[in-house]
Amino acid sequence: xxxxxxxxxxxxxxxxxxxxxxxxxxxxxxxxxxxxxxxxxxxxxxxxxxxxxxxxxxxxxxxxxxxxxxxxxxxxxxxxxxxxxxxxxxxxxxxxxxxxxxxxxxxxxxxxxxxxxxxxxxxxxxxxxxxxxxxxxxxxxxxxxxxxxxxxxxxxxxxxxxxxxxxxxxxxxxxxxxxxxxxxxxxxxxxxxxxxxxxxxxxxxxxxxxxxxxxxxxxxxxxxxxxxxxxxxxxxxxxxxxxxxxxxxxxxxxxxxxxxxxxxxxxxxxxxxxxxxxxxxxxxxxxxxxxxxxxxxxxxxxxxxxxxxxxxxxxxxxxxxxxxxxxxxxxxxxxxxxxxxxxxxxxxxxxxxxxxxxxxxxxxxxxxxxxxxxx
Numbered sequence: 001x002x003x004x005x006x007x008x009x010x011x012x013x014x015x016x017x018x019x020x021x022x023x024x025x026x027x028x029x030x031x032x033x034x035x036x037x038x039x040x041x042x043x044x045x046x047x048x049x050x051x052x053x054x055x056x057x058x059x060x061x062x063x064x065x066x067x068x069x070x071x072x073x074x075x076x077x078x079x080x081x082x083x084x085x086x087x088x089x090x091x092x093x094x095x096x097x098x099x100x101x102x103x104x105x106x107x108x109x110x111x112x113x114x115x116x117x118x119x120x121x122x123x124x125x126x127x128x129x130x131x132x133x134x135x136x137x138x139x140x141x142x143x144x145x146x147x148x149x150x151x152x153x154x155x156x157x158x159x160x161x162x163x164x165x166x167x168x169x170x171x172x173x174x175x176x177x178x179x180x181x182x183x184x185x186x187x188x189x190x191x192x193x194x195x196x197x198x199x200x201x202x203x204x205x206x207x208x209x210x211x212x213x214x215x216x217x218x219x220x221x222x223x224x225x226x227x228x229x230x231x232x233x234x235x236x237x238x239x240x241x242x243x244x245x246x247x248x249x250x251x252x253x254x255x256x257x258x259x260x261x262x263x264x265x266x267x268x269x270x271x272x273x274x275x276x277x278x279x280x281x282x283x284x285x286x287x288x289x290x291x292x293x294x295x296x297x298x299x300x301x302x303x304x305x306x307x308x309x310x311x312x313x314x315x316x317x318x319x320x321x322x323x324x325x326x327x328x329x330x331x332x333x334x335x336x337x338x339x340x341x342x343x344x345x346x347x348x349x350x351x352x353x354x355x356x357x358x359x360x361x362x363x364x365x366x367x368x369x370x371x372x373x374x375x
Contacts, residue, residue: 003169003196007033009356010190010198012174012214013206014040016048017336019157019168020349021204021356023079026164028357033198034166035190037173037210041154043279044208047231047311048342049253049265050084050153052146054115055092055106056246060320060367061344062113068347069146075346081160084149084257090244091120091129093252093296094138103248107140117142131241133298145244147255150263150342151233172196177203177217179329187331202356205326205334209274209312215334220327223373224337227313228270228279230286234303236260241297252292254300262303264293270310279310315339317373323348324355324369325362334370 009025011018014036025032034040052072057065075083094103107119117140125139126132132139158168176191186199205214205222215222237260245254253265268289272278286308294301314337316322321338335352338344348368354361 003172003192003198004031004033004167005197006199007031007167008200009033009202009204010035010188010200011204011206012190013208013211013336014158014168014170015043015045015206015208016342016345017208017349018204018206019161020345021206021335021352022161022166022168023157023164024350024353025356026161026166027079028353030357032161032166033200034161034168035172035174035192036170039170040158040168042170043311044229044313045150045154045311045342047229047309047313048150049231049255049263050148050150050342051244051246051253051255051265052148052343053090053092053142053244053246054144055090055110055117055140055142056250057340058320059109059113061338061340062110062115064344064347066144068344069144071346071350072146072148075156079160080163081156083153083156084151085146086258087144087146088243089141089143090145090246091125091139091141092246092248093125093132093136094248095135095295096137099248100138103138103140106248115142116144129241129243131297131299133295135295147244149257174214174217177214202331202333204352204356205332206336208336209314211314211334211336215326218327218329218332220370222322222326222334222370223317224314224322225317226274227267227315228272228310229265229313230268230270230281230289230308230310232264232286232289232308233306234262234264234300235306237262237303240299245296247292247296252289252296254293254297261306262300264289264300266292272310274312279312281308281310313341321348321368322370323352323365324371326370330362
């Protein structure tokens, strides 16, 4: 794909974070180019189970997850795209006494934060989910828990951004970012390894696992770790269960999509590193993931696995979002590095787009600013 010579905004990273900024920017009528070193949606976003659960979120992001779920739901209305959204409600399960106590405390905290969630004993959770296994001794229910289908959402968001005039270009690794004289549109020159150069007024670092590398090009150190998450998809089957299912221990994310396939995740780590570029399945951890899934919903055992794969996910030291102005330059921005960033991205992307478009919005969500890591 030919890159433009000039764009109002260049976004580096074509995963959920980058595309969630690109869509509102393009809709506002600004020119935007999204560059990715690999194919769009090929790392954390493509190795995500698509769970949009309030129950699994930390207190610091509870208000944002409500907003983000609403934005996921409104994607067809706002951008004319279908992302496989469903809102069946979610059950978070416990299978041991210790997990039961942990779940009880979590429900109490969430209720105190105004979350509509209720605790279910063994009888109540089995009545609500007769497909649950005998080892499930309790659960909590939140009817607002939802999902999107990451196997659909990526292509839809790319197509939606392009329809609005955005340029989404995979296979374009950024090799250099140069600050120019303070002219409006030629503030930055972004060069790719192929030798193309784009001149832009704003740069957004949404590069995920490579966000630290991009930040270094901009003269800013961005602390982060990189996970190698695994995701599994099964063959289609008749309906087995009808809720988003998670585990209080953070070891399971499970849903059955309308086409009958089941997406199984839970943050189990594969093997590999950004430096080597490898992201492989860890067989023992994969088996543990499947055992947990089959223990919680036994009928899962009857399904054939179609595919298991891994992708890099960047995580901040405190696992909270990093978003806002990057460094001292008010034309350089960053977004990403949150655990659960897939579910939060539409809200965070829209907020960051507001900051870029409207200077009066730039003092919002300062608790997630990268400045919190400044020495």
